[in-house]
Every structure is written in structure tokens, then in C-alpha cells.
Amino acid sequence: MPTLFIKPGRVFVALREEELDLVEEGWEPVAKFRSPSLALRAARWYADRFEYVMEWG
Numbered sequence: 001m002p003t004l005f006i007k008p009g010r011v012f013v014a015l016r017e018e019e020l021d022l023v024e025e026g027w028e029p030v031a032k033f034r035s036p037s038l039a040l041r042a043a044r045w046y047a048d049r050f051e052y053v054m055e056w057g
Contacts, residue, residue, distance in 0.1 A: 002039035004030045004046070011046045013039045013056040 033039035
């Protein structure tokens with residue numbers, strides 16, 4: 001299940017379960033989505049709104 005994470009200045013979409021340990025690296029989970037396309041759309045909105053860099057994996 002794709003998960004949206006934020007960190008000051010950055011937004012990240014985790015597409016694989018292995019990436020969910022990002023919390024230990026200071027990332028904050030914001031939302032989970034049913035599809036990667038919805039997660040990427042939300043990440044683009046977040047990045048544009050707050051002028052963050054968008055990343056995905």
C-alpha cells in the first residue's frame with residue numbers, strides 16, 4: 001500500500017513495504033493510498049503547495 005511521508009523540505013512516496021522503516025530516519029508518515037497513482041498525485045500537490053522536493057521509490 002503506497003504511503004506518503006514528509007520531512008522538512010521533502011515529500012516521499014514509498015511504494016514498497018521495505019521503505020516503511022523511513023520513520024527511523026526522521027520521515028513522518030502522512031497518508032496511505034489504495035493506488036500508486038493517487039499517492040503520486042497527492043505528493044505532487046503537497047510538493048507544489050509547500051515548495052517541497054518530491055521523491056518516490
